[in-house]
Each structure stands twice: as C-alpha cells, then as structure tokens.
Amino acid sequence: MKDPGEAHEAMPAEPTQARRFGKTRVAQASALLEDYAELIADLIASGGEARPTDIARRLGVSHATAIKTIARLKREGLATSRPYRGVFLTAAGEALAARVKARHLLVVALLQAVGVPGEAAEQDAEGIEHHVSDVTLAAFSAFLKRREG
C-alpha cells in the first residue's frame, strides 16, 4: 500500500496536472534572470565589464528594457551597479551564473547527442534549459557519460 505516486489510475488527474503547470510557471519566472546572470558573467569574463548597452545588444532588446531588468536583478540580490558604471554579480549572482552555464552546456550536449543539428540545439536549448530539473539534468549527464566514455 505504499507509493502514492505512480501506481493506480483511480486518482483524479487534476491536482497532479495543476501542480505540474504551477511548477512550469514558477520556472518561467526565473528564466530571464538566469539568462541575464549567465550573460553578465560572460561579458565580464571576456571583456572585463558588463555594460547595459552590451547586455541589451546581446539579448536583442532595448537598453531601457535591459536597465529595468538589471534593476530587478539588484532587487533580488543577484547584481550590483552604480550609475554609469558597469553591472557586477553578487556571490549569489555568480553562483547562479555558474549553475546556469553548466546546465546550458549540458542541455546543448544532450540535444546534439540525440541527433539535433548544431544551430537547432543552440536555439532550442536557450528556452529548454529553464525547464530542466536537477533530476533530469542528472539523467542527461549519466546518458552522456554512458555513451561517450
């Protein structure tokens, strides 16, 4: 009588499905912050600084939009910035960026491993990555290890 999870068909599907959709909504809410963190880390690593205009250009949005999102990053404790200086990541922001970058790479690798062509893999990974849970990520990693070495 254990395992209330998978077993019988009798339980109403509603609560399970509602929970899934809810988690998807939550995941979506952090997607943009994740991309910003990853991108800011990237810009700093490659050029020493992350300027609002560079961020905006890379994301394909207006600089006003970028600045507003940077304000949200600051509100959430992920970044710091002072007027007319660049944007910097807090420790939390750097941790997020590192996690997100690793995940991004793994998702692209997994897609390519199952036969998705390069540019499609890069394109789709940009959205997919934000919905890959730790459990799924671990499975991806195991799959790649198993088949590549």
Add this chain to the structure above:
Amino acid sequence: MKDPGEAHEAMPAEPTQARRFGKTRVAQASALLEDYAELIADLIASGGEARPTDIARRLGVSHATAIKTIARLKREGLATSRPYRGVFLTAAGEALAARVKARHLLVVALLQAVGVPGEAAEQDAEGIEHHVSDVTLAAFSAFLKRREG
C-alpha cells in the same frame, strides 16, 4: 566558400545570440495558448465539454484567469464560446491541439528514453515542449525510432 552559418569564429556573436533570445521570447508567447488548446481538446474528448471552471482547476489558476485567457484564445481565432456554454475549439484550435499533444508525447518519450524518470519527464516536458522546434522534434523522432524499432 559556402555555409555562412557555422564556420569561422571571426563574426560577432551578438546578432546570432540576439536572434536566439528573440525566438525564445516568441516561443514563450504561444506557450500558454498551446497548453489551453491541448487541455480543452482533452476535456472535450474525455467528458464531452470544456467548462471554464474545469480548465481553471486543471491548470491550477483562478477561474477568472482562465476566462481571461479563453477570451484571448477567441481573439486569436482558436476557440469559440457563448456565455454559460462550454468552450470549443475552431478548426485552427483543433489543429494546434493535435500538433501540441503529439509534440508533448514525443518530448516525454524522448526524455524517458535518455533515462529521465517518469514524473520528472512529465513535469519538465510541460515547459520544454514549447521550445522544441520542428527540426529538434524530427531528431527526437528519429532517435526513438532508431533505438526502439
């Protein structure tokens, strides 16, 4: 001298990356409509009708939210409804629902095929599906065919 896509490193990364992020934003914009269409088709198939309250319950949102999104579905020509009657899909809505359902199933199958446990596959697929392009979907299909039969 062909293939301006992948080759050398020299081109600026900006426009490519901006295009990717832009496409991801576009994909995200249709995600909710896709889920509604799939769910409405499901409710009609299983119970004969799709009522706003049922839709809301399955999605885990308030009925007011569901009704507002149903209004958007109607605006976009995907559904019809008259006061106090259920919601119905137009031909376009049904086509979308069918496409989305097939894609959902394929994404779940692919995830499980690479070793993602059942519930994680179902959970993550709910978000991932909206970012899987036709090219990627074809690759998933080919991968599954190759390894299962």
Add this chain to the structure above:
DNA sequence: CATCGATTGTAGCCAAGGCTACACTTTGGA
C-alpha cells in the same frame, strides 16, 4: 416553482517585460 449553491462573468488591482521618447552623463577626438 422558489431558492440556494455552484458556475460564470466582470471589474479592478498588480508585477513583469516589452517599447519609444526624452534628458542627462561621459568621454574621445578635433
């Protein structure tokens, strides 16, 4: 056939994430 509970619809609020327009710094080149 009246009424009460469930369903449906409406109004108004909020935050996120886009945008344009305009104002203010910064900074490099003449």
Add this chain to the structure above:
DNA sequence: TCCAAAGTGTAGCCTTGGCTACAATCGATG
C-alpha cells in the same frame, strides 16, 4: 579644452497573465 556622439537613466505607455471581490446566471432539489 570643449563638444558632439555614445551611453545611461527616467518616464510613461502597452500587453500578458496572475489575483480577489462582487454580480449575475443556472440548475438541482425541496
């Protein structure tokens, strides 16, 4: 040195997608 272009910031607008509160309708049951 100074001044114009580039970058930065602010204001105000829009849509989407959440919510609660309240009003209206429907329908089952006494």
